[in-house]
Amino acid sequence: MDALSLIQILESGLRLSVPLIFACLAGLWSEKSGIVDIGLEGKMLMAAFAAAVAAFMTGHAWIGVFAGMAASTLLGLLHGFASISQRGNQIISGVALNMLAAGLTALLGHVIFKQGGRSPPLEGAARLPELAFGQSAMSFLAIAAALLTALALARTRFGLRVRAAGENPAAVDNAGVSVTRLRYGAVILAGLLCGLAGATLSLGQAAGFLPMMTSGKGFVALAALIFAKWRAWPAFWTCFLFGLLDAIAIRLQGVALPGIGAIPVQAIQALPYLFTIVLLAGFMGRAVPPRAAGQPYVKER
Amino acid sequence: MRVHSDPGGTSPPAIVFDHIDKRFGAVHANRSIHLAIARGDIHALVGENGAGKSTLMSILFGFYQADSGRILIDGQESKITSPSDAIASGIGMVHQHFMLVEPMSVADNLMLGHEGGFALAGGRKALLAKLDALARDYDLTIEPDAIVSDLPVGLQQRVELLKSLVRDADILVLDEPTAVLTPGEADRLFALLRDLKARGKTIILITHKLREVMEIADRVSVLRQGACVGTYPIVDTNEAALAEAMIGRRVHMPERADTLADDEPLLTVEALCVRDARGGMAVKDVSLMVRPGEILGIAGVAGNGQTELLEALAGLRAATSGSIRFKNSDISHATPADLHALGIRHIPEDRLRYALAYPFAVWENCLIGADDEQGSLIARQTVMGDAARLMQAYDVRPADPLLRAGALSGGNQQKLVLGREIEQRPRLLLVGQPTRGVDIGAIAFIHRRLLDLRAQGVAILLVSVELDEILRLSDRILVMQEGRIAGERRAGETDERDLGLLMAGIA
Numbered sequence: 001m002d003a004l005s006l007i008q009i010l011e012s013g014l015r016l017s018v019p020l021i022f023a024c025l026a027g028l029w030s031e032k033s034g035i036v037d038i039g040l041e042g043k044m045l046m047a048a049f050a051a052a053v054a055a056f057m058t059g060h061a062w063i064g065v066f067a068g069m070a071a072s073t074l075l076g077l078l079h080g081f082a083s084i085s086q087r088g089n090q091i092i093s094g095v096a097l098n099m100l101a102a103g104l105t106a107l108l109g110h111v112i113f114k115q116g117g118r119s120p121p122l123e124g125a126a127r128l129p130e131l132a133f134g135q136s137a138m139s140f141l142a143i144a145a146a147l148l149t150a151l152a153l154a155r156t157r158f159g160l161r162v163r164a165a166g167e168n169p170a171a172v173d174n175a176g177v178s179v180t181r182l183r184y185g186a187v188i189l190a191g192l193l194c195g196l197a198g199a200t201l202s203l204g205q206a207a208g209f210l211p212m213m214t215s216g217k218g219f220v221a222l223a224a225l226i227f228a229k230w231r232a233w234p235a236f237w238t239c240f241l242f243g244l245l246d247a248i249a250i251r252l253q254g255v256a257l258p259g260i261g262a263i264p265v266q267a268i269q270a271l272p273y274l275f276t277i278v279l280l281a282g283f284m285g286r287a288v289p290p291r292a293a294g295q296p297y298v299k300e301r
Numbered sequence: 302m303r304v305h306s307d308p309g310g311t312s313p314p315a316i317v318f319d320h321i322d323k324r325f326g327a328v329h330a331n332r333s334i335h336l337a338i339a340r341g342d343i344h345a346l347v348g349e350n351g352a353g354k355s356t357l358m359s360i361l362f363g364f365y366q367a368d369s370g371r372i373l374i375d376g377q378e379s380k381i382t383s384p385s386d387a388i389a390s391g392i393g394m395v396h397q398h399f400m401l402v403e404p405m406s407v408a409d410n411l412m413l414g415h416e417g418g419f420a421l422a423g424g425r426k427a428l429l430a431k432l433d434a435l436a437r438d439y440d441l442t443i444e445p446d447a448i449v450s451d452l453p454v455g456l457q458q459r460v461e462l463l464k465s466l467v468r469d470a471d472i473l474v475l476d477e478p479t480a481v482l483t484p485g486e487a488d489r490l491f492a493l494l495r496d497l498k499a500r501g502k503t504i505i506l507i508t509h510k511l512r513e514v515m516e517i518a519d520r521v522s523v524l525r526q527g528a529c530v531g532t533y534p535i536v537d538t539n540e541a542a543l544a545e546a547m548i549g550r551r552v553h554m555p556e557r558a559d560t561l562a563d564d565e566p567l568l569t570v571e572a573l574c575v576r577d578a579r580g581g582m583a584v585k586d587v588s589l590m591v592r593p594g595e596i597l598g599i600a601g602v603a604g605n606g607q608t609e610l611l612e613a614l615a616g617l618r619a620a621t622s623g624s625i626r627f628k629n630s631d632i633s634h635a636t637p638a639d640l641h642a643l644g645i646r647h648i649p650e651d652r653l654r655y656a657l658a659y660p661f662a663v664w665e666n667c668l669i670g671a672d673d674e675q676g677s678l679i680a681r682q683t684v685m686g687d688a689a690r691l692m693q694a695y696d697v698r699p700a701d702p703l704l705r706a707g708a709l710s711g712g713n714q715q716k717l718v719l720g721r722e723i724e725q726r727p728r729l730l731l732v733g734q735p736t737r738g739v740d741i742g743a744i745a746f747i748h749r750r751l752l753d754l755r756a757q758g759v760a761i762l763l764v765s766v767e768l769d770e771i772l773r774l775s776d777r778i779l780v781m782q783e784g785r786i787a788g789e790r791r792a793g794e795t796d797e798r799d800l801g802l803l804m805a806g807i808a
Contacts, residue, residue, distance in 0.1 A: 110409075156420055157420075160409055164405065170400055175385075175400075
């Protein structure tokens with residue numbers, strides 16, 4: 001493998017990791033505040049759909065991005081209402097979100113475009129342009145988001161309070177700070193970030209929306225979050241690693257390996273997922289989630 | 302620092318609870334409580350579990366709203382609807398279960414809710430200056446970058462107290478502050494409280510230890526069943542009178558008869574080592590024995606290996622090395638079922654985890670661990686009758702076998718567990734914290750039952766953090782400190798002070 005193809009793989013690895021990075025950071029904010037977010041997948045899918053629709057209607061990619069963020073945040077607020085205000089089960093609410101997004105995008109896609117759920121191909125200004133190094137603005141935004149997340153969590157008032165809310169919400173309440181508002185804040189942030197993830201998929205990587213185009217990326221992001229032990233920079237690098245694996249898998253398609261022969265495409269595409277399982281099963285120490293994650297906060301008597 | 306002098310006696314009390322009333326559903330938690338706390342006093346609040354102390358303090362701190370009544374601070378009515386209102390009114394609270402975020406640093410915990418701006422750096426600088434000043438004023442040093450979970454309990458409590466002090470609280474509420482401390486640490490805390498009082502702070506001390514009340518308080522209020530039954534200057538009262546006021550009748554604590562004959566040991570433990578859940582060595586090289594008709598008390602501050610020792614003896618935790626023998630049989634690797642067959646019964650420290658299923662009815666709970674001879678089918682009528690008899694005999698109230706176990710008070714739950722295990726006619730009884738969260742009346746009952754068993758020749762191993770209890774019941778006392786036996790004493794040859802030194806690892 002020569003230097004040029006190595007650079008190409010790195011570039012395409014970063015490109016492919018961008019949705020994962022956004023989604024993983026979304027999960028980080030949500031879970032740091034104590035709200036388990038299994039609905040990353042659904043929010044991303046919804047955002048990808050809304051972004052494609054808005055970009056197609058207006059012809060402007062950035063309007064699509066904002067629409068995606070809005071749609072994903074709305075779903076996030078639904079999750080927040082169920083799990084913060086109504087103290088529902090966060091896993092169930094997240095699963096419901098995923099099912100809702102899958103159904104809604106298929107239905108609306110069919111109604112709006114009548115093309116079997118997909119959007120018409122997006123062209124020109126309706127797609128995110130390449131800026132440098134084969135990357136769209138989203139790649140740079142993703143790096144910035146990781147940087148800001150790490151800084152905000154460690155060094156700002158909001159970050160401190162979010163971390164505390166995920167570990168011991170009673171201490172936060174006791175310090176005179178509203179746990180409810182903090183958790184809604186984190187859930188909204190997660191919605192915005194998932195919006196960016198979805199818009200990247202339908203406006204950057206693909207030229208339009210395809211049914212179920214997230215194909216489990218939300219869950220891979222969730223796995224990366226656990227692997228990174230709920231820390232921002234390790235989350236970034238884990239997602240980048242998964243992106244690289246994806247890039248390598250694409251590269252390997254149709255290549256005959258010595259002694260094995262050509263590997264079926266499906267086997268190669270399964271590689272990142274297999275790798276995820278192996279990583280999660282064997283190659284990590286104890287990952288301790290935020291102590292209060294998943295538990296609705298109820299004041300004690 | 303404000304110093305409040307009050308020569309004419311005209312300044313208003315720091316706090317007045319003006320006929321505070323609060324109900325939770327059918328429970329009348331506070332019945333029109335009227336109570337004044339004088340500025341600069343150490344005011345003790347005593348009462349049994351469920352007497353309404355916590356509810357009253359939660360109302361003061363804005364966790365709950367009173368159904369009716371007012372709170373006056375310095376004579377002014379103040380609406381406290383949230384903890385931030387309380388903090389703004391100069392009220393600080395040291396909770397029994399610390400409100401600390403354990404994986405975060407001391408500084409982060411102290412800043413939480415009081416960060417001094419968007420970026421933490423500025424607030425941190427102000428905090429460190431404040432901590433320096435407090436360290437000078439009160440001899441309260443702390444390492445700001447230490448992680449809270451790494452600190453010993455005494456220092457965690459200091460962080461909890463500092464949270465109030467860095468916010469300039471004038472009124473400090475301490476909820477059972479000595480429950481987790483050694484007698485030595487408690488003495489130091491009391492010295493600090495006197496210091497704080499000397500600098501004009503008002504202190505409300507919630508406790509169930511009447512000796513502490515007599516030692517440090519200026520005034521004491523007694524709550525009973527949600528009502529305030531009286532406020533007394535400390536010079537006008539005594540422990541016995543307070544105990545009587547707390548439960549509304551006189552309680553006779555049972556007396557232990559003289560030590561019985563020296564028999565062959567029933568339980569012999571040699572060089573036992575046990576790891577805790579995190580893999581650290583919790584019990585180190587412990588040897589002990591218990592004879593029939595003897596109560597061996599194991600004292601120590603919570604978390605010094607007593608829990609793991611008891612779990613190892615009860616077959617709930619594997620020993621790393623060493624041996625446990627019951628008469629001549631080796632039970633080092635026995636399961637709880639094996640132990641039951643030998644006549645060894647266990648009353649665990651943690652009722653919720655190991656003794657009762659809270660959502661189950663009392664009669665169902667009576668079957669747990671006692672179902673061996675029942676066969677596969679449950680004869681509901683018989684079992685129900687047995688449960689009713691057991692509740693009667695062990696004074697479990699209300700005596701309704703259909704009641705959920707979780708609906709009973711702590712004392713009644715404990716009597717239920719005690720009765721269930723005693724009814725199995727044990728030869729050796731392992732008992733952990735038998736009176737934790739239990740009211741005085743039930744404590745007397747439980748102690749009497751344990752002494753009865755002793756008189757019948759049962760060997761009893763008693764683990765307790767309450768020195769009163771250890772001293773009252775035990776024939777011999779072992780003190781555990783950092784997993785080792787720090788010393789052994791015979792009953793009558795030791796006192797609270799002596800044991801306290803052993804517990805602190807000084808003697």
